[in-house]
Amino acid sequence: xxxxxxxxxTPISELGEFGLIEKLTSPFRIRRPATLKAVGDDAxxxxxxxxxxxxxxxxxxMEGIHFDLTYxxxxxxxxxxxxxxxxxxxxxxxxxxxxxxxxxxxxRFTLEAMEAFYEGxxxxxxxxNVDLLGGDTSSxxxxxxxxxxxxxxxxEDKVVYRNGARENNLICVSGDLGGGYAxxxxxxxxxxAFLANPDLQPELVGYDYVVGRVLKPEARRxxxxxxxxxxxxxxxxxxxxxxxxxxxYHICNHSRTGATIYEEKxxxxxxxxxxxEEFKISASTxxxxxxxxxxxxxxxKLEDFDKxxxxxxxxxxxxxxxxxxxxxxxxRSGGVVELEAQGxxxxxxxx
Amino acid sequence: xxxxxxxxxTPISELGEFGLIEKLTSPFRIRRPATLKAVGDDAxxxxxxxxxxxxxxxxxxMEGIHFDLTYxxxxxxxxxxxxxxxxxxxxxxxxxxxxxxxxxxxxRFTLEAMEAFYEGxxxxxxxxNVDLLGGDTSSxxxxxxxxxxxxxxxxEDKVVYRNGARENNLICVSGDLGGGYAxxxxxxxxxxAFLANPDLQPELVGYDYVVGRVLKPEARRxxxxxxxxxxxxxxxxxxxxxxxxxxxYHICNHSRTGATIYEEKxxxxxxxxxxxEEFKISASTxxxxxxxxxxxxxxxKLEDFDKxxxxxxxxxxxxxxxxxxxxxxxxRSGGVVELEAQGxxxxxxxx
Numbered sequence: 001x002x003x004x005x006x007x008x009x010t011p012i013s014e015l016g017e018f019g020l021i022e023k024l025t026s027p028f029r030i031r032r033p034a035t036l037k038a039v040g041d042d043a044x045x046x047x048x049x050x051x052x053x054x055x056x057x058x059x060x061x062m063e064g065i066h067f068d069l070t071y072x073x074x075x076x077x078x079x080x081x082x083x084x085x086x087x088x089x090x091x092x093x094x095x096x097x098x099x100x101x102x103x104x105x106x107x108r109f110t111l112e113a114m115e116a117f118y119e120g121x122x123x124x125x126x127x128x129n130v131d132l133l134g135g136d137t138s139s140x141x142x143x144x145x146x147x148x149x150x151x152x153x154x155x156e157d158k159v160v161y162r163n164g165a166r167e168n169n170l171i172c173v174s175g176d177l178g179g180g181y182a183x184x185x186x187x188x189x190x191x192x193a194f195l196a197n198p199d200l201q202p203e204l205v206g207y208d209y210v211v212g213r214v215l216k217p218e219a220r221r222x223x224x225x226x227x228x229x230x231x232x233x234x235x236x237x238x239x240x241x242x243x244x245x246x247x248x249y250h251i252c253n254h255s256r257t258g259a260t261i262y263e264e265k266x267x268x269x270x271x272x273x274x275x276x277e278e279f280k281i282s283a284s285t286x287x288x289x290x291x292x293x294x295x296x297x298x299x300x301k302l303e304d305f306d307k308x309x310x311x312x313x314x315x316x317x318x319x320x321x322x323x324x325x326x327x328x329x330x331x332r333s334g335g336v337v338e339l340e341a342q343g344x345x346x347x348x349x350x351x
Numbered sequence: 352x353x354x355x356x357x358x359x360x361t362p363i364s365e366l367g368e369f370g371l372i373e374k375l376t377s378p379f380r381i382r383r384p385a386t387l388k389a390v391g392d393d394a395x396x397x398x399x400x401x402x403x404x405x406x407x408x409x410x411x412x413m414e415g416i417h418f419d420l421t422y423x424x425x426x427x428x429x430x431x432x433x434x435x436x437x438x439x440x441x442x443x444x445x446x447x448x449x450x451x452x453x454x455x456x457x458x459r460f461t462l463e464a465m466e467a468f469y470e471g472x473x474x475x476x477x478x479x480n481v482d483l484l485g486g487d488t489s490s491x492x493x494x495x496x497x498x499x500x501x502x503x504x505x506x507e508d509k510v511v512y513r514n515g516a517r518e519n520n521l522i523c524v525s526g527d528l529g530g531g532y533a534x535x536x537x538x539x540x541x542x543x544a545f546l547a548n549p550d551l552q553p554e555l556v557g558y559d560y561v562v563g564r565v566l567k568p569e570a571r572r573x574x575x576x577x578x579x580x581x582x583x584x585x586x587x588x589x590x591x592x593x594x595x596x597x598x599x600y601h602i603c604n605h606s607r608t609g610a611t612i613y614e615e616k617x618x619x620x621x622x623x624x625x626x627x628e629e630f631k632i633s634a635s636t637x638x639x640x641x642x643x644x645x646x647x648x649x650x651x652k653l654e655d656f657d658k659x660x661x662x663x664x665x666x667x668x669x670x671x672x673x674x675x676x677x678x679x680x681x682x683r684s685g686g687v688v689e690l691e692a693q694g695x696x697x698x699x700x701x702x
Contacts, residue, residue, distance in 0.1 A: 009461035012490075020488055023462065024469045028476070028483045032448060035482045044484035046449065048399040060453035060487045060498050097383055098397065102411035102498055110360035111374065118375045125379070131386045132379045133395035136411045137371055139363075140496075147411050147453055147498030 040254075041162050042091040042238055043152070053159055055152045057088035063143035070194070071187045071202075074113050076215045078120025081146050084241065086128050086219040087294045089152035091239035093160040093224060096152040098133040099125065103147075104140035128221060158233060160298070165236040165255035169299035169320040172234075174223040174313050176267040177244055178283060181290020182275035183207070183214035209271040217294045223313060224296075230307050237298035243289040245339045247297045248327055258325035261318030261339075263332050288329075288339065391605070392513050393442040393589060394503070404510055406503045408439035414494035421545070422538045422553070425464050427566045429471025432497050435592065437479050437570040438645045440503035442590035444511040444575060447503040449484040450476070454498075455491035479572060509584060511649070516587040516606035520650035522669040523585075523659055525574040527618040528595055529634060532641020533626035534558070534565035560622040568645045574664060575647075581658050588649035594640045596690045598648045599678055609676035612669030612690075614683050639680075639690065 012020060025039045036053060037045040043057035059081070061067060067077050082099060089096040101121055105114065125132055133151070190202040204211055220239075227234065236255055238247045244266075252259050266287045276283035299320055300308055308314050318329075327339045363371060376390045387404060388396040394408035410432070412418060418428050433450060440447040452472055456465065476483055484502070541553040555562055571590075578585065587606055589598045595617075603610050617638045627634035650671055651659055659665050669680075678690045 009463045011458065012456065012460055012462060012465070013458060015462060017488060020462070020465070021486075024465055024488070025483060025486075027469070027473055030482055031476075031480060032482050035449065035484065038482055038484050039486070044449070044451070046482075046484070048405070049401050049403065052400065054399070054405070056449075056451060056484055056500075056502070058451040058453055058485060058487055058498070058500060060455050060489050060496065062455050062489055062491050062496070064492050065455075065490055098386065098395070098407075100395070100407060100409040100500060102409055104411050104413050104416075104496065105363065107362065107364060109363055111363060111366060111371070112360045114363070114371070114375055118378070122378055125382075129382060131381055131383050131389055131397075132376060133386065133389050133397070133407055134409060135372075135376075135390070136409055137368060137375070138411050138413055139416055140413050141415050142493045145411065145413070145455065145491075145496050147409070149407075149409060149451060149500040151407070 042088040055094045058149040061146040074116040075120040078117035082124035085150035087239040094152035094154035098131045098151045102136040104138040104145040160237040163254035165299040171318040175295040176269045178272045178286030179213035180292030182272040183210035234298035245288045258321035265317040267315045393439040406443045406445045409500040412497040425467040426471035429468035433475035436501035438590040445503035445505035449482045449502045453487040455489040455496040511588040514605035516650040520671040526646040527620045529623045529637030530564035531643030533623040534561035585649035596639045609672035616668040618666045
């Protein structure tokens with residue numbers, strides 16, 4: 001029996017998540033003509049006939065990394081696990097139709113706990129009209145592990161990838177940004193207080209919106225529906241799971257463009273502002289680098305400006321530029337800064 | 352913050368895997384007309400148009416539960432993780448076209464280790480002509496966690512479910528049985544010897560076949576191809592991942608039938624016999640209750656007897672009976688015993 005993990009090899013932490021995925025999947029080539037997109041977008045895309053494509057996306061969620069059962073009830077964890085995947089389907093401009101749900105759990109979990117988890121899964125399925133198509137259950141030596149795969153359908157000519165942004169396209173986001181990260185900060189603060197003094201009750205009054213953003217996020221189906229209704233086909237799209245900056249870089253890298261956004265245009269909820277002030281962090285930082293918003297970031301042609309301006313949940317925050325200009329933000333003060341991609345670094349050694 | 356896991360609730364270990372899945376998924380109803388089968392077969396089935404269906408199956412594999420890195424090289428773990436899922440696709444009489452692969456790993460894993468894992472994934476993709484459609488990577492607090500989803504396609508009128516067995520159908524299995532469990536026993540024996548004395552080299556000479564069965568199992572695409580070529584459409588089918596008895600009960604329960612099989616007809620490799628003797632366990636027990644064979648168990652109409660008899664890798668081991676007769680085996684001695692379903696009890700308290 002050999003030593004499986006000698007010490008002189010490359011630690012995963014040196015790569016970061018995106019570098020790791022690229023490194024591991026680069027030997028794979030698309031072999032089937034029906035496969036239009038494999039690794040590298042919110043979801044893979046493959047033809048099913050009649051001008052239709054299916055899209056598939058999958059996520060693996062680990063207790064202690066992606067969710068914390070100290071403050072996230074299992075019903076919410078189940079709901080969110082599904083929503084996060086459906087968000088990827090919508091980000092392809094597709095409509096989800098089915099999911100698979102697998103769980104591995106240690107023996108500290110009871111039947112009632114897992115029923116609560118599946119209740120949350122069911123609420124998400126009901127809201128988004130998707131079928132639970134299957135799954136797997138297993139035991140785990142430590143904690144809860146959740147794997148969800150979501151499937152969706154779209155017309156082939158209406159699928160929106162990350163790579164279609166063009167110079168002078170308008171950059172749009174749905175809803176508001178930074179709320180998920182604000183909520184996480186509040187919950188982490190209350191957890192620290194609780195651990196220090198278990199008799200304390202959490203102080204969550206006045207934080208309903210931001211706590212809701214992190215515990216019960218929504219996938220933006222209404223945005224996809226209103227774009228369809230208004231006859232707007234985005235040129236590129238991605239969902240905001242890792243923070244605006246990181247997602248904007250994905251669009252610019254895939255589309256080979258630059259981008260300029262305006263700090264004053266960032267849509268930020270008043271409650272997010274309040275939390276940012278309490279934590280003495282700029283609200284823009286929450287919006288740019290916080291994760292867990294699940295809003296949509298997309299680009300549209302300049303001539304769609306009037307149409308998107310009439311849609312209340314969509315905000316134009318900037319425009320696409322030529323690649324040499326980089327990815328920048330015009331500050332409220334009038335200065336310009338280059339944005340630094342951060343995102344969640346699950347594998348970074350700092351964490 | 353509430354106590355998430357009070358002590359007075361139902362431990363998961365009271366249910367067993369199949370009971371748990373049924374309990375958790377029973378509130379879900381199929382809501383979409385395109386969904387033909389959701390939970391409860393080797394794979395879910397949904398229409399994609401033109402008389403075609405897609406099938407989807409998913410597995411979650413946990414280190415220490417489903418694989419042991421003491422003796423399973425990561426390349427083999429990657430290969431097997433894919434094969435196990437493709438086996439479920441073939442068991443629907445469908446052809447796989449794509450997979451997603453997600454992994455969560457602790458920081459003891461190196462880039463080189465994960466590259467070995469993906470090498471195994473790629474060999475399986477190459478052999479079965481499937482595309483890697485995507486996946487997810489994440490960190491884990493302990494160990495390696497693998498989630499794979501496989502997608503396949505079939506003509507709607509050729510999909511084979513578990514519930515189509517009828518009285519007097521012939522019960523067939525491909526290949527041979529018990530080898531996976533024999534191999535596992537050998538590897539566990541060598542692991543114990545290694546842990547007791549780390550200078551010992553494992554004694555695997557003469558066990559190539561059974562060790563290969565557990566470390567590098569095959570999905571039985573050739574069986575599906577030969578059945579198609581010979582014009583045999585099975586009436587029911589399942590892959591043998593948990594042992595023949597458990598799978599035969601699945602077919603009988605779903606089809607509402609009984610079954611009689613013959614001990615002397617069980618196909619068992621000589622090496623499996625040898626290991627069974629060494630461990631002083633009946634080889635039939637390995638075949639009936641051992642897992643990890645990934646052969647196909649299926650039923651065909653009586654009139655297909657001549658056709659299946661001519662196919663060397665297929666063995667007729669019995670026939671379907673009316674439900675009141677139960678699930679029985681005629682012993683070599685001539686006696687008859689009712690088979691006891693065991694399967695892998697991941698959640699049972701004995702484990």
